[in-house]
Amino acid sequence: MEKNLKSGTKRLVLVGNPNVGKSVVFNYLTGKYVDVSNFPGTTVDISQGTYKNYQVMDTPGIYGVSSFNDEEKVAREVILQADLLLNIVDGVHLERDLFLTLQLAEMGIPLVVAVNMMDEVDRQGIKLDLEALEDILGVPVVPIAAARKTGLEEMANSLCLAKKGNKSSEVKKLLETFTLKDISEAKLLLALEGDFKIEDIPNKREEIYLLRRKRVDTICKKIVCYKDGNNIFAEKLGDKLIKPIMGVPILFIMLFLAYKIIGVFAAGTVVDFLEGLMTTYYEPWIRAVVGSFISLDSMLGQLLVGDFGVLTMTVTYIVGLLLPLVVAFYLLLSILEDSGYLPRVATLLDRSFHKVGLNGRAVIPMILGFGCVTMATISTRILGSDRERLIAIVLLSLTIPCSAQMGVITAMLSALGFGYFLAYILIMLAIFVLAGTALNKLLPGKTTDLLIDIPPMRLPLLKNVWQKTWSKSLHFLSEAGPLFAIGSLLIGLLQITGVLEILQQLAAPIVVTWMKLPKEAATAFIMGIIRRDFGAAGFFNMALTKQQTLVAMTTLTLFVPCIASIVVVLKERGFKQGLGVFIGCIGIAFLIGGIMAQVLI
Amino acid sequence: MTLNQLLPGQKALLQELPEGLVRSQAIRLGLMPGTEIVCVHKLPRGPVIIKKNKQQIAIGEALAARINVKSTQKGESKGGKEPQKWN
Known part of the structure; x- marks a missing residue:
């Protein structure tokens, strides 16, 4: 993975939960020429391609950056090398997906968030206040419907506007307390979450996770409005298959x-x-x-x-x-x-x-x-x-x-x-x-x-x-x-x-x-x-x-x-x-x- | 009561999750003390499927038995009808 980049080339890493349409976005950006390689020591595949002056890397679908399994370990390594991140979230399941988003924002790596499945969001009558989300996160938030190819151009254009995200005051305080020379914020945060070994950094995973989860719930209450009694066919089928x-x-x-x-x-x-x-x-x-x-x-x-x-x-x-x-x-x-x-x-x-x-x-x-x-x-x-x-x-x-x-x-x-x-x-x-x-x-x-x-x-x-x-x-x-x-x-x-x-x-x-x-x-x-x-x-x-x-x-x-x-x-x-x-x-x-x-x- | 005792359609608040890695994973998935959930389905001596807003999560029976919940609403009797509409 440690390939040297041409000068001026930035490493863009795609991150998201499983099944959020990440690969559609990846294919849109990189086109035909994709190189799939095996991450050393694992069975996890990483796709790479180029878009303009970006080297684009896909990561396996994860619910958070940590080290619970091989997929997460690989994603963590790739994310830590990124110059900027494109986080794809499922607009219908923001409550699930925003946990990862907040974690990425707190890692201090420039970020753009693409809210996918906007067609589905509309169909289910869900209202999302994405402007408010943009204010809260402090990074560009772009609505897309990847399967229908809408919004992808705007998404690509906003990559140059990627910014470091806002942190919750508690996480900010924690990061300031333990700040170390020569250690990036991202690594420090992961160390505090017990997923990266640095001496003398205590493991505060549960505390941080709880704070983050509560923040996700507060944000969702503010920006998501569900419509009642909307049970569509896919949902019904999904329920039947489990019984x-x-x-x-x-x-x-x-x-x-x-x-x-x-x-x-x-x-x-x-x-x-x-x-x-x-x-x-x-x-x-x-x-x-x-x-x-x-x-x-x-x-x-x-x-x-x-x-x-x-x-x-x-x-x-x-x-x-x-x-x-x-x-x-x-x-x-x-x-x-x-x-x-x-x-x-x-x-x-x-x-x-x-x-x-x-x-x-x-x-x-x-x-x-x-x-x-x-x-x-x-x-x-x-x-x-x-x-x-x-x-x-x-x-x-x-x-x-x-x-x-x-x-x-x-x-x-x-x-x-x-x-x-x-x-x-x-x-x-x-x-x-x-x-x-x-x-x-x-x-x-x-x-x-x-x-x-x-x-x-x-x-x-x-x-x-x-x-x-x-x-x-x-x-x-x-x-x-x-x-x-x-x-x-x-x-x-x-x-x-x-x-x-x-x-x-x-x-x-x-x-x-x-x-x-x-x-x-x-x-x-x-x-x-x-x-x-x-x-x-x-x-x-x-x-x-x-x-x-x-x-x-x-x-x-x-x-x-x-x-x-x-x-x-x-x-x-x-x-x-x-x-x-x-x-x-x-x-x-x-x-x-x-x-x-x-x-x- | 524990999560595996909920009936389909029954609403509950999560109260206590078992310690360890599984708690971190649960928090990440959106489950923590105070979270309101609905039991969607319970497989016979198998996993419980719960719903939190639009999200569905399957929890193995043994784990569900270690999660304490407080019921906020009665579920249907074991008549086997479709779980009632939530949202």
Whole structure:
């Protein structure tokens, strides 16, 4: 982030609560050329672009500047480097949003406030006295309706009028009492709020927060006038989605649609098409190219363009399989995110998740897991505690089949009839609950409580959704791509050195006697580590009875996730725990598969 | 009484919030002693959804049980009708 600026360039940072239309404003200012990068040490993305002589930086949606989670820490770092701030607030929810605004004003960084959703404010008959707000804050306040592109020009023009905001007398006094040389007001304020370490500065977070909250309430009483009895459609829909009677059936419909779009269309139709292109055109071509330089049978040749070659399998995998899945997945997730549906699902499922030691927020990594377990494992960082992150990662690795795998599993199981399919789902669900409950009981500590804002339901803007999808997909692929490459390189080495064959022979007796499957199944399981769907596909060509198929599919799902997710788990949890998850999954997979085989076959 | 005991439609004033990080988070979201709220919905043994003016907040059951409130108005009986209009 510490890029040097050209002289005369100012760093403009966009700040706002989640879902206030920040990205629309960002896109308006920066146009097409946006650079999305990962903030060092986190999964949080920061978009950057330029507008006139400003370097514009977006920040994740936050309710205040502090350090309660990764998003806030990143936003805090970016804000502290800003020359000026553009705070976007939701005009319908000033009570919620002004807390952040006052905090920014008190930090003493030049500020402009854009009050968004003014169209919605009018529609709901809310009256806002923005002139009064401007007087109180002491900074320019501009009304905008970003989705309708109104007011954006005025907003951009007022950037040059950015001013340091007024502080409440109490905060002013506190800042004067503790004033220090070489420390900016912003840092001093954050130190007083316990979010920045400076020696001898006491933590007065609660006192300052209370003062600020009271000031927000006083301001809102002065400038906001609500109209009575105005219950619009979105609000009614939002209320319905949270109640089990309507919410649960709608959730199932949504999951079914998601499965149809991702599991059937993207993982089936699109992947078949793209993979076909890759294997018929790309792979022979790259083999020919590499073959003209080195022998294909040499070790290097095998590593590059062999069965598990970095240039053959990895590229086919990333372009043919991962790309369509990840794009479809992020597309759906962006729609869910922007519409305001996710917090409602989190609320609806909070109680169920508590049983397995998680709270409702875990719904995001769990949903993501059905797309790609690797992606989901990275996203567990949004969870409230380390304990919850570990539980979520174990459950993801153990019980959630990713979309690539699900495609093959559904194809094989649905051929057996509905009963077997149902049995599979019930077994997975049971293991999910058992494993989660066990971890919840065994791990020290307690689950954190749900405390979330439920934003209003909104129709997502297509352009925004697409932009989000694209930048997130590219970013994921650039991060996961190398991991897949490392993985296939490892497997390639194992194959060349003959270790792969030894592993298969070692596993064969367990597979044959304990799980009552043909000996080739061992190969399929091990292949599943490389690509979960490879493993499943291996079973297609085996003559299996119905019971054997069920045992095989269950074991395969429980079995370790693919090589990329193993690498991510190792990275997230460290070597010891990562290895524990890895070995635990294999153990449980063989144990349950075996028990099922002994009972069924 | 505590927040998780409110019935849909019932108005109340928040009185005491549990200490620690969760209190800071609650204050930031607009919940502090003296705040007037309406219970919108309570999921069976699950989170309570409250409303403060136009803003809705979901609070996990265990946390809601640690928040003391003073009821200012009776809610509906458990007839299961829509919560009454607020604002």
